[in-house]
Amino acid sequence: MDVSIVNNDFYLSGMAALIGDIDKQLMVMLRDGRTFIAFLRSLDQFGNLVLHQAFERIIVGQQYADIPRVYPTYRRRWFYLFVVCLAQISNAFIWINFSPIANLGVEYYKVNYDAINWLSLMYMIVTIPFTLPSTWLIDKLGVRVGMYIGVWMNAIGSVIRCFSVLASIGTQGRFVILMFGQFICALAQTFILFIPTKFSFVWFSEKQRSLANAIAIGSNFFGILLGSILSPIIAPDTSKIPLLLYLSVIPALLAGILSLGMRSAEPPTPSCKAVVHIRQPFLLSLKRLCRSKSYVVLFIGCGIAIGCFNALSTLVEQMMCPFGYDNVTLGICLGFFIGAGSLGSLVFGYFADRTGKLEEISKILYTASSVAYILLVLFIINRVPRYFIYFAFAFVGFVSLPLSPISMDLCLECVYPIPEATAIGINVMASQIIGILMVVIFPKFGRPLNEYEMSIETCSKDSTDKIVVLNYSTPLYIMAFIMVLMDRLPYELLFSIATHLDSPKDLCSLSRVSSVFLSVSRDDRIWKRLCYRLYNVNPPLDELKQNFYNLFTKILVPYGRYLGYWKSNEMYYGGLIVVHLKISDGTIIGE
Template sequence: MNNLKNRGCCDTSQGIKHDDPGEEMEKSPPEIHTYKTRWFILFVLSILILSNSMSRIAFGPVAYTSAAFYETKIEVINWFAIVYMVVGIPSGILATWIMDRIGLRYSLLLSSWLHCVGSVLRVISAIENLGYTESLATVFAGHILSGIAQPFLMFAPTKVAALWFPDNQRALANTIATSSNPLGIMTANILSPVIVKTPKDILTMLIVYACPAVLGAILVSAGVRQSRPSLPPSASAETEPEPFWMGIKKLLSNRQYWLIFLCIGGGIGIYTAITVFLEQMLCPWGYEDFFAGVVCGTCLVLGGVVGGLIAGIIADRTKRFTLISKLSYFFCIGSVAFFTFIHNKRSQEALIALSCALIGFFGLPLFPLGNELVVETTYPVEVATSSGLVFLSGQLQGMLLILVLQKLATPVAPEFANITKCHSSDSSVPPTGGMTKPVPIRDMTISSYALFGYSAFICLIFLVLFRTTYRRRNMEQILSRRKSYLKSADILEDNDVGNVECISPNFDSKNAVDVRRLPSTSLDDSSAKTSKSNF
């Protein structure tokens, strides 16, 4: 092998050059190893994401009862979720930088303890004899701290998958961690209506939701000891990412990335709006909190988890991320249309539950698949930066959708006032708690039409315009060919093969190929077309 090097056949001393990721071939293939620790880190991250999403959506399934407890308007209760998005945008920019410069472990430590303290503050806000102003200020402070933590947690799945998992498990790992977000939503949709029968039960609900936050902070502190493994699980995991600001510059000039930014971020925002308004959309038409929260929320999330796992397994095996994403988006928007036109019809429990299950089944896979598309489209930009900005797009669009949709809501018509179930499934409980006036009930039919229109618009953009080259996958294929070449060269040296200057990965003694031509293959080259996505 040394003789081959001395003849100038191939120089393995060159380092990684970000401007031409194809030149990764110039570096000797890294030693690949996977560690069982990766599953523990994935488990802890999943617990934290689940807990954070539970806290964010906790008041949504019992919005009118929560408004009674805190003696405030329903719009203020909606702000408990909106505040996550408001603080999440500046926090997300900070999170991308911290995760890039300081590492995964310290990002998880910071976010877990922020969320833990926020959860404790929410519990304190519900303590009896706390004044109205103090109670509302304390619960908002708790939401702000958890909202600051959310981007750190939501940016982490792609980072954990890239640093700790081999290439045939990355989409699955991403799906498991990302699915914890809707699982948390489902848990809150189930537990909140079950626990909260009267306004005074809000304290019990918040104590229950604080438990996994405390557990997650303890597990991170005790069990996550390093940001990345000693040996990489894949060839791309060893690659040093772009410096932060250089990565931002490359993202700004990447047209396909901006389509993901708009369309996948829009999918996140739409899903967020549906989960926030689900109870408020259904209860004016005679559907109780239990049906809206437990039944529909469970169908929405369980359908999503099943769909996400199926899509993740298929994507890992076929690598057809774009095709699977487009199909998911198309059928998800069809399911949103189904829900839009059936939700305000009375006694349609089965059809409404089915529509929620279909929205989850086709909608949830967009999150992990979108993360994988982001990395493939922007490689070697730091994954926390590229995927994190898409999540921030989802936060921004979700916040705007919630603000606009609640403005479009109208008072329920008098003829429907007697059928509403918007306060509690227990009719013996006064709907207003300590308030002197009832919380007004709103018809969100126009809001649901607007949500569907926006969903169809960004779906059409994604289906028609999005095309991308799988840059990370191309680089890994090039490194695989490099490894095959090195093995072939070792075999030939052992057999004392003479004047062969360079050996191709599929060596033919009658048709030797100079391997030095292979590094010049760019990830956007014609030789990479096999990994170019087409719908």
């Protein structure tokens, strides 16, 4: 790479190492920083990895670059957070509102329990194929466009569901309409569910990010709480199911209207240092996620924790009604479950912000969750007094639901700087897959009721149709066993993550990293002029030279290797770069 001075202008030319079929020579006139950045962006993926702010921060140091030392935040972020939370509440309410009244749904739509379960399964199944497209769109177009798509699809789906109560439509046709509306809402979830983490990362400071993420994700739990409590109250019998569908439209439309007030996808200035760092292209992000052992372990662990929650929320009525619990009791149980979970998310999110000990908090939560699930299963099967049941649900919620935001923060720490929506979207996809397997497989392990259980069950109470009721003791034991199994996995395997930017060695998955040959000028005039032309400041020359060296050895070369612009041989990592600094008469200052 040559830096020359010709007629008081700088010219920058670069040549990658001639290894294999890689032979690229790059030339750009360096009149000011904007020209250089335009040049970098012209290099497609490779150039996009070196953003303006990152280049400034590495070249001249944060205190001299055009990056604020105090990162400002903006008050409108709280309004945006409210819109995100309302969208989460509305979408979750629509997902869960038939689970606490599954027996009424069976009677109203003249279907079986499996068909009602598909209203919940629809959300999980749709997430799997549409996660990657939706996360790509969110990362590509930003939070605002992702919100527009999500909230308005959610509103349209909720309106379509209301047509399923029209008497002029046949019984089978009504349920098809309900499923179609549920599908639209499930498709909206793939946008709504993946926005909170990216939104909190972009708009909130480092000291507020975990709390904002916990509030946004906790809103999803709060929507499930409302659906679990209000559904049995609003629809105590089949005649009130239309009212339940009508009321579910209100928050969906309100979220859509308020989303129009979101004026920008990102704040005018970065909210924290990490926001200005380099970001990786989508396909390369997927490749790195697959190579990260830490992420794969968190992928499984978080997936099982959230999958158990999804299965319990979906099958709770079918699991508990054989033991004599009515719909009102189920609603209260889910209320304690989600309410305590939302509180736990806020509490543990606050401590995570204050202490930064995500790893330790996660260990505590996994251990406590295994104990909580054992207590819940034993209390349900042995029909203990109801206040013990309420306590068990609250305990499970308080220690298991915070695993969702905490694990997502851990994932971002593990794979940074991969885009947030991509990392979280694939993580959520794991939970949906596991949840689907549980919802589909658990009923297969149910057994017919004995004579005593048939005398106390409430599943078919007041029903004019014959409903097949099963005892879910075995599935409950399996769920508790899965959580205990996760807790017993070695913590060194579960939580061996790096809480900082991965080193080039880790990034490129190479066993060794050798030095890159880089010569710099010994003439201070060259450095002073280069810095002044770029930034109009005069930083200490030693710091400037060191940071300039770091730019090539820690950013350009590793990412060039990762993208295939350079290929390593037996001696060198990332190819060989030699920098020649020349002045107009051709004298080589440094080589």
